[in-house]
Amino acid sequence: MAPPFAGSKFVNDGDGEVMASVVFTGIAKEDAKFLGMMAPLGAVLTDDQLAEVLTYVRGNFTNKSSAVTAAQVKAWREK
Ligand code: HEM
Known part of the structure; x- marks a missing residue:
């Protein structure tokens, strides 16, 4: 149904801004290999909630990327 989080470049890129942008705006790749x-x-996640989700996914499923703070999410949301 959807791509794996393990090793995903969208999940692990940089400080987490790319992953945050996927959750903010959704994603539909032109070469999508998945069903949806x-x-x-x-709009349905607070800065705190989104920071916790991003941190969890970036630090699990074999991923070892840095944690994300609510302050970072707030700044990215405003951008
Ligand atoms: C807070 C919850 C969620 C997070 C953090 C999240 C995160 C992500 C990320 C990072 C990607 C890109 C992964 C990659 O391509 O390597 C992705 C893709 C995708 N997600 Fe989510 N997602 C969430 C909720 C959902 C929900 C609720 C659905 C469906 C009901 C969904 C469906 C999909 C689909 C279908 C794709 C692939 C789109 C494409 O390849 O064009 N996601 N998600």
């Missing part, structure tokens, strides 16, 4: 598209979820 992802709807935007930014």
